[in-house]
Amino acid sequence: QKEVEQNSGPLSVPEGAIASLNCTYSDRGSQSFFWYRQYSGKSPELIMSIYSNGDKEDGRFTAQLNKASQYVSLLIRDSQPSDSATYLCAVNGSGGSYIPTFGRGTSLIVHP
């Protein structure tokens, strides 16, 4: 059973701080990793994808991947109250499986 683990939170950070969201996965052969943001009552929105070890930056968001440690993270710099949401980590399987496995999500609260 492929597993994707996230701390459910809530993670509470002050406005302007860096929020760090973490995800671990069990399938060592996984190749593709995604972060989705989901506001309460809404559907998930893809915000970052990462495929190789290292960092990938997009605006205030940075995704970090360490395949040796089976660990992927999302950093949000200069956090804003509008970043308050649940962040879902998704990981695809190995062996050509393209169906992602989702973690349960981490709730982020950015307080003014």
Place this chain on the structure above:
Amino acid sequence: DGGITQSPKYLFRKEGQNVTLSCEQNLNHDAMYWYRQDPGQGLRLIYYSQIVNDFQKGDIAEGYSVSREKKESFPLTVTSAQKNPTAFYLCASSIESGIIEQFFGPGTRLTVL
């Protein structure tokens, strides 16, 4: 505007009834998916389809059925055999089966009365 639409937004069902949730996309995506989300849970895959007239069961297909007669449409029927159908249902699509960046519709919230 391209996107994925789901209807209805809210649906109430009496026990013993079948209901069908609509999912339409005009993104020209080959692959479509149905997920179920319960409070505090991740997304669980119900069914997926890589191409017209073909679909596969996901992790929790029991009590559900789908069809894929058109590329744009992937309706989900929740049958009376589904014992706990109250949930948030999400439809997603991706450009092709090998590309797994998924785009989601707005969802349908189903409540069994």
